[in-house]
Amino acid sequence: MNNYRNDFPLLSRKINGKGLIYFDNAATTPRPQQVIKAVTDHYQNHSGNPGRGTHTLSLESSRVLEEGRKKVLKFLHASPEEYVVIFTKNTTESLNLAAHILNGKSVITTVSEHHSNFLPWQNKQVIGVTEKGTINLSEIKTKEGEVLAVTHGSNVTGNITDLAAIVSIARERHLITVIDAAQTIAHEEVNLTETSVDFFAFSAHKLYGPEGVGVLVMKKHYLTAEPMILGGGAVDKVTTSTVLFKHNEERFEAGTPNTAGVAGLLAALEYVTSIGIKEIKKKETELLEHCLQKALTIPQLKIVGSVTSDKRTPLVSFTLGNIHPHDIADFLDSEGIAIRAGYHCAEPLHAALRTGPTVRVSFSFFNEKQEIDSLFTVLDICIQKFA
Ligand code: PMP
Numbered sequence: 001m002n003n004y005r006n007d008f009p010l011l012s013r014k015i016n017g018k019g020l021i022y023f024d025n026a027a028t029t030p031r032p033q034q035v036i037k038a039v040t041d042h043y044q045n046h047s048g049n050p051g052r053g054t055h056t057l058s059l060e061s062s063r064v065l066e067e068g069r070k071k072v073l074k075f076l077h078a079s080p081e082e083y084v085v086i087f088t089k090n091t092t093e094s095l096n097l098a099a100h101i102l103n104g105k106s107v108i109t110t111v112s113e114h115h116s117n118f119l120p121w122q123n124k125q126v127i128g129v130t131e132k133g134t135i136n137l138s139e140i141k142t143k144e145g146e147v148l149a150v151t152h153g154s155n156v157t158g159n160i161t162d163l164a165a166i167v168s169i170a171r172e173r174h175l176i177t178v179i180d181a182a183q184t185i186a187h188e189e190v191n192l193t194e195t196s197v198d199f200f201a202f203s204a205h206k207l208y209g210p211e212g213v214g215v216l217v218m219k220k221h222y223l224t225a226e227p228m229i230l231g232g233g234a235v236d237k238v239t240t241s242t243v244l245f246k247h248n249e250e251r252f253e254a255g256t257p258n259t260a261g262v263a264g265l266l267a268a269l270e271y272v273t274s275i276g277i278k279e280i281k282k283k284e285t286e287l288l289e290h291c292l293q294k295a296l297t298i299p300q301l302k303i304v305g306s307v308t309s310d311k312r313t314p315l316v317s318f319t320l321g322n323i324h325p326h327d328i329a330d331f332l333d334s335e336g337i338a339i340r341a342g343y344h345c346a347e348p349l350h351a352a353l354r355t356g357p358t359v360r361v362s363f364s365f366f367n368e369k370q371e372i373d374s375l376f377t378v379l380d381i382c383i384q385k386f387a
Contacts, residue, residue: 001283004275005366007032018336021371026155026183026315026362027340028205031264038267039210042260050259051233051250061259068262069249071269072215076200078192084223086216086252087262091182092116094201094216095149097252098178101199101218101225108145108175110135111352112154115345117180117201121149129352133157133305140169148175153183156346156358157305158288158312160184163195182206186364187284187313189277192217204261209268213261216252223247229254275365283365284314290369291316291361294376300383304358315362317344320379323386325359331385335378 005011010030013020022030042064048057050065069085072078088094099120107124109117112135118124127139133154140148148170153160163179170177178199181190185202192200199222204213227234227245231254237244245251272280288309295301300321306312320328325341332339340360343350350356361375 001279001365002368004032005368007034007271008366009033009036011366015336015338016334021337021367021374023361023363023367023371023375024338024340025186025364025367026206026313026360028211029186029208029364030366031208031210031268032271034271035209035264035267039260039264042263046263047260049256051257064259064263064266065257068266071266072217075269075273076190076192076217077194078217082196082220083192083217084220084249086218086249087257088214088216088253089212089258090205090214091180091201091203092214094203094214095178095180096120097216097228098149098199098201098218100228101222102147102176102178103226105146105176106144107147107149108140108143109149110151111348112157112159113149113151113346113348114155114180114182115347116182117149117151117178118348121147124149126348129159129349131353133159133349133353135159135161137161137165137169140173140175145173145175147178148173149178149180151180151183152188153181153313154305154346154349155183155315156317156344156349156360157353158183158315158317159305160188160311160313162311163190163197167195167197183313183315186272187277187281189281198222204265204268207265207268208271210258210261210264212258213265215265223249223251227251227254231255280365284363285309287363287367287369287372288312288314288316291363291372291375294372298376298379298383301379302355304353304355313362314364315360317358317360319355319358320383321387323382325357327386328359328379328382331382332375332378335374337375337378339375 008030046060050061107121177197181202200217205211234254304317329341
């Protein structure tokens with residue numbers, strides 16, 4: 001796995017004179033050369049306005065979008081008979097679009113959600129988590145609703161909720177499922193044919209792809225819903241008094257899309273597939289366990305959520321005595337270590353877990369155990385400095 005590190009030009013950057021240690025993968029992942037090349041190649045050789053023109057460049061750009069949809073479905077083991085792929089600008093827009101399509105329905109969601117899967121839902125009831133951050137799925141039985149909007153992986157605790165468990169309870173209660181997969185897309189194998197969720201959202205930038213491209217995979221029959229954004233490309237026919245919207249993905253993609261971004265997403269999907277999610281998970285679990293072990297030896301360090309690597313994405317959030325997480329983040333940055341500090345856009349979860357802001361370190365398969373050792377060496381200095 002060590003060789004993959006060389007694929008990422010960003011990792012050879014110096015920050016404050018120190019070699020970069022990148023532990024903010026849950027926020028956004030660096031891009032491998034293959035993805036950067038695909039984006040550049042698109043602009044250098046293929047870029048035309050997709051879906052509109054009939055010239056070669058326009059057709060080549062349209063093909064990127066078609067290929068992108070096919071690749072996303074393949075990556076998620078989803079059938080084109082059952083699902084469509086809508087390109088958005090990020091997970092947030094995908095979830096807003098799902099909320100728009102399901103407008104008016106009563107929603108059950110969880111306190112564990114990122115604000116992006118919390119705020120778009122208007123008419124909602126909220127289920128809780130255990131003190132380890134595990135979502136209390138059985139609480140769903142005490143709620144009335146038509147939609148179940150749940151995160152697959154928490155961006156604060158890393159806790160993964162099994163899609164099979166979500167779907168099983170949703171079936172019992174006849175709930176439409178909306179899954180926020182922003183945190184799991186780079187770490188977990190997903191099979192939509194088996195789980196058959198209704199809506200599934202993620203961002204390319206958390207999967208080694210470009211910023212500005214999100215995906216909403218949804219069951220085909222929702223293609224009859226009202227579009228959220230109105231304009232060019234989404235329509236079959238417009239008169240001064242009427243409009244006939246398309247009955248395909250483009251219905252929800254008005255305006256010129258981020259085709260270069262989709263070209264980058266395509267390359268990212270190929271890249272991740274070539275390594276294999278199983279291999280990725282194996283390496284990331286080793287890193288996670290190493291980090292948890294080290295964290296548990298520091299008396300002032302309090303991990304938020306579970307202290308084991310079971311059913312978890314490779315991240316650890318924690319507090320360090322009374323030192324403010326932003327001070328820790330600044331100090332780590334001065335040593336070239338990039339982490340995240342704050343509420344991670346999940347304030348209700350922090351309140352439920354009775355914690356203030358936290359430090360979050362998040363790993364990728366390209367990270368090394370020695371980098372984690374360096375992190376803990378610097379955290380030790382930090383404890384002494386701020387004590
Ligand atoms: N959901 C979760 C669980 C996330 O971690 C994030 C990103 N932090 C989002 C949604 C939003 O993703 P984006 O900013 O790409 O829209």
